[in-house]
Amino acid sequence: MTPDDRVYAYSAVLMGSPILLKLFEHNESLASGVFRLIKHQENTFTVNRPHSDIMAINHAAGRDPVTVSAPVFDLIRRAKAISCLPDSSFNFTIGPLVKRWKIGFSGHSIPAAQDLQTLLALTNPEDVILDEQTRSVFLQQAGMEIDLGAIAKGYIADVVRDYLREQQVENALINLGGNVQTLGAGAEGAWAIGLKKPFSEPDTLIGVINVIGKSVVTSGIYERYFELEGHCYHHILDPKTGYPLDNELLSVTIISEDSINGDIWTTLLYGMGVEKSLAYLEQIPHIEAIFVTRDGQIILSSQRQFTFTPLDDSYRITTY
Numbered sequence: 157m158t159p160d161d162r163v164y165a166y167s168a169v170l171m172g173s174p175i176l177l178k179l180f181e182h183n184e185s186l187a188s189g190v191f192r193l194i195k196h197q198e199n200t201f202t203v204n205r206p207h208s209d210i211m212a213i214n215h216a217a218g219r220d221p222v223t224v225s226a227p228v229f230d231l232i233r234r235a236k237a238i239s240c241l242p243d244s245s246f247n248f249t250i251g252p253l254v255k256r257w258k259i260g261f262s263g264h265s266i267p268a269a270q271d272l273q274t275l276l277a278l279t280n281p282e283d284v285i286l287d288e289q290t291r292s293v294f295l296q297q298a299g300m301e302i303d304l305g306a307i308a309k310g311y312i313a314d315v316v317r318d319y320l321r322e323q324q325v326e327n328a329l330i331n332l333g334g335n336v337q338t339l340g341a342g343a344e345g346a347w348a349i350g351l352k353k354p355f356s357e358p359d360t361l362i363g364v365i366n367v368i369g370k371s372v373v374t375s376g377i378y379e380r381y382f383e384l385e386g387h388c389y390h391h392i393l394d395p396k397t398g399y400p401l402d403n404e405l406l407s408v409t410i411i412s413e414d415s416i417n418g419d420i421w422t423t424l425l426y427g428m429g430v431e432k433s434l435a436y437l438e439q440i441p442h443i444e445a446i447f448v449t450r451d452g453q454i455i456l457s458s459q460r461q462f463t464f465t466p467l468d469d470s471y472r473i474t475t476y
């Protein structure tokens with residue numbers, strides 16, 4: 157390894173996650189620039205604090221349209237379009253349910269079925285009125301709440317990638333916790349990104365995903381959950397029932413160009429389950445997936461944009 161191949165790692169805790177930046181030069185000011193950018197984006201999109209652009213929209217629900225910046229408007233427009241797809245398991249108006257369950261936060265509890273019905277009535281994405289002219293967002297019913305938690309990290313990972321490109325960086329990696337975006341290659345060729353073993357220590361891996369200049373997003377039910385009476389309640393909710401999505405999946409990983417697509421597709425495919433997802437993915441070659449199932453399978457939709465090295469032979473590997 158020549159000195160130029162050395163990887164410099166910078167870390168911070170932002171958006172409630174450890175953030176890791178890898179560069180091939182020692183450049184504190186570039187790293188600070190990246191972390192500042194992430195902080196700024198977090199301040200815009202968070203719903204875990206009283207004030208943000210999104211909270212301004214939520215506070216005005218049932219009352220006033222709120223004008224937002226062009227990037228925020230664009231992201232909301234995109235989130236609405238995906239949420240309104242037929243049978244979509246992605247719903248960006250899921251906020252009232254997320255707030256009620258508090259999964260991954262203190263004070264979590266199982267809501268009464270009647271409460272869920274009441275809250276579900278506040279989660280119709282068609283009730284978000286967008287005005288292109290004024291760039292305003294209006295939540296038609298009081299009590300509605302937008303939650304971009306499922307796509308904010310992907311969006312921000314792409315913003316960081318674009319920023320690094322502008323700074324003439326050719327090879328780098330940003331890990332926002334579940335969302336990894338890469339520029340170019342790593343020290344030994346492709347970047348190596350670990351696939352976590354569900355419900356184990358964070359550094360226990362069942363495989364390694366190698367990519368060059370791609371995003372790798374994993375959404376797993378073991379990331380944020382609580383257990384009660386032998387049942388696991390995790391943080392990806394089924395917009396139809398209001399309960400956590402319940403199927404054969406433990407995690408879905410998406411390999412794609414843009415991390416926002418990874419984020420969108422992890423949630424959409426989660427809801428579809430393995431069989432339907434595999435059929436669907438045949439139509440969209442630029443999106444590839446790795447599914448980990450409850451019965452110990454690792455299923456690869458295809459391997460055009462990545463290679464996969466298994467590390468745990470208790471899992472069965474299937475490639476399509």
Ligand code: ADP
Pocket residue numbers: 245246247248250254303304305306307309333334335374375376379380391392393394395419423
């Ligand atoms: P993370 O990477 O932080 O684990 P995910 O990308 O898996 O998060 O998204 C989960 C988050 O998205 C939840 O914490 C919640 O804020 C929100 N969310 C939960 N269910 C849905 C859903 N069905 N559609 C859209 N967003 C959701």
Ligand code: MG
Pocket residue numbers: 305306307375418419420422423
């Ligand atoms: Mg996501």
